[in-house]
Ligand SMILES: NC(=O)c1ccc[n+]([C@@H]2O[C@H](COP(=O)([O-])OP(=O)(O)OC[C@H]3O[C@@H](n4cnc5c(N)ncnc54)[C@H](O)[C@@H]3O)[C@@H](O)[C@H]2O)c1
């Protein structure tokens with residue numbers, strides 16, 4: 001792609017391009033990738049907002065498709081220079097079966113890899129997750145670790161298992177020969193907890209607070225740090241990796257990079273209050289209001305209720321044994337690998353990220 005810096009001749013494909021992260025990647029590419037000729041957006045559910053993107057100089061092609069269907073993926077990938085694979089089932093609430101999570105997140109990723117190999121696409125960026133590393137099932141903290149920090153990544157939950165398997169497939173595919181005889185170059189980005197405009201879980205917490213009279217009740221000690229990263233900076237890292245991967249293939253190919261920015265280290269609940277507080281909510285308690293054993297009991301009860309109610313309705317509360325364990329285990333990153341390898345610097349400061357997110361919560365709720 002070296003000779004295309006001045007001309008618009010590149011074709012990008014973003015899978016999951018209508019999701020929370022995917023939409024930000026799509027918009028960031030249109031704003032900050034001048035070499036784009038065509039941007040393909042592949043998703044099971046296409047958003048109506050895509051229409052507004054079709055008036056610009058870049059050809060925007062919306063493709064309704066399923067990553068579990070190899071032929072649909074191959075048709076979407078054919079002719080693309082770069083694939084950014086964000087599509088996936090982000091389900092830690094028991095909404096979908098373990099089999100479906102595996103089929104989408106693992107088999108779907110395999111389909112993307114094979115499509116690149118069979119059609120000659122050379123650059124594949126995979127949106128992995130912090131959960132590939134942890135927190136592990138032993139509840140061992142990962143305190144401001146980096147990509148080389150030793151940590152026993154042991155998972156049982158279908159979601160982290162699927163992300164770890166998919167990431168391994170992507171990294172192992174680095175160097176495979178694609179149609180045309182050149183090597184496939186892959187890398188994986190590991191966001192911690194992404195926040196920002198479009199974050200459904202943030203809205204869920206906001207609605208929960210409204211239902212409880214403007215109050216949320218602390219369940220996790222403030223000392224338990226949880227890594228968070230602004231969606232705009234995650235999108236920017238994807239764009240930058242896609243731009244640099246060819247020229248730095250020897251360094252970046254087969255590598256993983258945590259997504260990070262200058263968001264502060266706080267507990268999950270305290271971090272959320274950076275946005276929900278200015279929207280009128282209050283976090284009650286400087287310490288957890290309930291003993292941990294009671295939270296464990298309530299989480300187990302939620303799992304039982306989910307199972308009992310499943311024939312009638314989907315009951316998927318925020319509190320379950322997995323989310324409680326994750327929330328209650330410190331997991332934060334401190335790294336500069338992305339800066340060292342491809343010059344990444346956060347595009348949005350913490351102040352900007354916070355302001356944009358507050359504004360979104362306020363308008364999203366206002367519009368609701
Ligand atoms: N949200 C986070 O905090 C976070 C953190 C780290 C990593 N990630 C990863 O980032 C990626 C995007 O996550 P998100 O939070 O934007 O989730 P999301 O659910 O908002 O977006 C996922 C998108 O993938 C699409 N999709 C799902 N199944 C599909 C299928 N079979 N075929 C085609 N498209 C399909 C969905 O329609 C959706 O638009 C995921 O791979 C997730 O594992 C998310």
Ligand SMILES: CC(C)[C@@H](O)CC[C@@H](C)[C@H]1CC[C@H]2[C@@H]3[C@H](O)C=C4C[C@@H](O)CC[C@]4(C)[C@H]3CC[C@]12C
Nearest residue numbers: 090092129131192193219268318319323324326327
């Ligand atoms: C009900 C309380 C115990 C409350 O504090 C639970 C919070 C819980 C819903 C979230 C705490 C940590 C979150 C996860 C983390 O941010 C990283 C993730 C990786 C990403 O790939 C997908 C989302 C998630 C699993 C994220 C999900 C919500 C939490 C478990």
